Amino acid sequence: xxxxxxxxxxxxxxxxxxxxxxxxxxxxxxxxxxxxxxxxxxxxxxxxxxxxxxxxxxxxxxxxxxxxxxxxxxxxxxxxxxxxxxxxxxxxxxxxxxxxxxxxxxxxxxxxxxxxxxxxxxxxxxxxxxxxxxxxxxxxxxxxxxxxxxxxxxxxxxxxxxxxxxxxxxxxxxxxxxxxxxxxxxxxxxxxxxxxxxxxxxxxxxxxxxxxxxxxxxxxxxxxxxxxxxxxxxxxxxxxxxxxxxxxxxxxxxxxxxxxxxxxxxxxxxxxxxxxxxxxxxxxxxxxxxxxxxxxxxxxxxxxxxxxxxxxxxxxxxxxx
Numbered sequence: 001x002x003x004x005x006x007x008x009x010x011x012x013x014x015x016x017x018x019x020x021x022x023x024x025x026x027x028x029x030x031x032x033x034x035x036x037x038x039x040x041x042x043x044x045x046x047x048x049x050x051x052x053x054x055x056x057x058x059x060x061x062x063x064x065x066x067x068x069x070x071x072x073x074x075x076x077x078x079x080x081x082x083x084x085x086x087x088x089x090x091x092x093x094x095x096x097x098x099x100x101x102x103x104x105x106x107x108x109x110x111x112x113x114x115x116x117x118x119x120x121x122x123x124x125x126x127x128x129x130x131x132x133x134x135x136x137x138x139x140x141x142x143x144x145x146x147x148x149x150x151x152x153x154x155x156x157x158x159x160x161x162x163x164x165x166x167x168x169x170x171x172x173x174x175x176x177x178x179x180x181x182x183x184x185x186x187x188x189x190x191x192x193x194x195x196x197x198x199x200x201x202x203x204x205x206x207x208x209x210x211x212x213x214x215x216x217x218x219x220x221x222x223x224x225x226x227x228x229x230x231x232x233x234x235x236x237x238x239x240x241x242x243x244x245x246x247x248x249x250x251x252x253x254x255x256x257x258x259x260x261x262x263x264x265x266x267x268x269x270x271x272x273x274x275x276x277x278x279x280x281x282x283x284x285x286x287x288x289x290x291x292x293x294x295x296x297x298x299x300x301x302x303x304x305x306x307x308x309x310x311x312x313x314x315x316x317x318x319x320x321x
Contacts (some may be wrong), residue, residue, distance in 0.1 A: 033217055033318070034122040035255050035287045036060030039105060039113040045074040048115040056117040057091050059287075063121035067173050067213070068092045070099035070200055071106075071291035072115040081198055082203050084115060092119065094203025098128065098213055100164040100194035101310030102291035104264035108283075111276045111292075118289045120255075125216040127151040132200050132209050137171045141178020144212040149182055151214065155268075158219040160316065162257070163191035165199045165210030172308030175210055176297045180306060188221045189306040190316035192259040192293030193276025219254065220319045222247045225300045227264075227312045236267045241278025246301070247317040248283050256283045257316040258290030264311055265292045283317075 038055020040048035049070070057065070074084045081101060088097055105116030120126075128145035131140045144163075153159060161183070172193055176198045180187050189212075199206045224246035228235035244256060258279060268275055279288060298314035299306045 012247050013016040027115070032122050033120060033124045033219065033254050034063045035051075035118070035120060037107050037116065037118045037287050037289050038064060039107045039110045039116040041110065041113040043075075043114060045076060045080045045084035046087040048072070048074060049084040050090050051087075052115040052117040053088045053091035056119040060119045060121055065092055065119040065121050066124060067098065067120050067126040068097045069118040069289070070097060070115065071102045072099070073102055073104045073195070074114050078198065078205050078207070085200060085203050085205070088117060096126045097200065097203040098211060099200040100291075100293075101196050101198040102293055103195050103265055104292045106258050106260065106276070106288065106290040106292070108280050108288040110271060115291065116291070120215075121317070123217055126214065127214040128201070129212045129214075130206070130209055133166050137167055137174035138178040138212070140210050141175040142182055143184030144210060145179040148212055148214050151216075153216055157216050158221065158321070160188040160190065160215050160221045160318070162213045162215065163210065163297050164187055164213075164300045165194055165206050166197035167193045167210055167308070168197070168294060169193065169308060169310035172295040172297050173219060174308070177305050177310050179212060186299070186305045188299075188316075190223065190257060190314055192291065192297060192314075193295040195262070195294055218321060220321050221304055222249065222317045222319055223299045223315065225296070225298055225309065225312050225314045227309075230267050230311070233267060233271070236264055237271060237274045238278060239283045240275045243313050243315045244279040244282035246316040248286070248319070251319045252284035253283055253317045253319055255318040256286050257318070258288060259296045259298065259314045259316075260290060260292045261296060261313065262292045262294055264313065
């Protein structure tokens with residue numbers, strides 16, 4: 001069973017861009033962020049999407065989902081992804097569903113499955129901004145940054161931008177550079193490039209585009225990024241747990257996001273389960289969610305500016321203030 005229901009105290013009322021309309025969660029009173037995630041190992045895209053979404057919804061309980069993230073390795077190209085998203089849409093509203101294709105999704109229960117779904121509810125607000133690549137990732141990033149900068153956010157609110165799309169390394173560095181040239185050099189950003197450049201936006205497959213999804217609420221973020229030489233297999237495995245431990249520190253995380261390199265996954269071979277075990281040991285019972293992608297984005301630590309890198313694992317821990 002999925003272990004994933006945590007909360008942090010917050011109370012926010014904001015207006016976000018007309019890109020997405022969000023309703024107040026049912027059954028929540030000054031409750032903070034609530035998290036539910038789930039995974040599937042089924043090969044059939046639609047069935048896998050349905051199963052992972054049903055697990056996430058059950059974990060979220062009576063709380064209404066405000067945003068749903070989906071990462072998957074379902075085969076069959078765009079048609080296979082559409083079938084998977086159809087399954088997710090049988091459980092959650094497609095208009096609040098975002099994500100991308102992956103080498104494999106990651107949750108606290110599995111990092112070798114086909115589909116993983118994360119549902120967030122409670123006192124969290126979401127602002128999405130999407131832009132076509134158009135051959136220039138820096139310009140694409142500036143468009144995303146400008147759209148997110150227009151969102152009305154209280155000065156004391158926690159914010160983080162999750163960045164996905166057609167931004168294979170080293171293009172991811174151009175993309176995040178464009179975003180941060182508008183939002184600020186050290187604005188908190190984390191994410192990774194989609195496998196096959198396939199992005200999911202409001203329940204639909206969207207190729208050759210990038211997405212910035214800003215989470216807003218009463219939280220703080222903590223980051224870590226690590227890598228290891230490909231020849232040192234044990235170090236490749238170990239740095240994931242070290243990064244998770246650094247990001248979480250001595251606090252209890254509400255949610256831990258992991259953006260891992262598909263190349264690192266190949267280097268670990270049949271011992272990939274050890275990487276997951278190391279991360280879970282570091283974060284305790286906090287829900288874990290992420291994917292193996294084609295280039296990672298984020299800061300090396302809490303004092304650094306986010307960059308686009310390769311062969312790294314980047315951890316973003318969502319923490320209480």
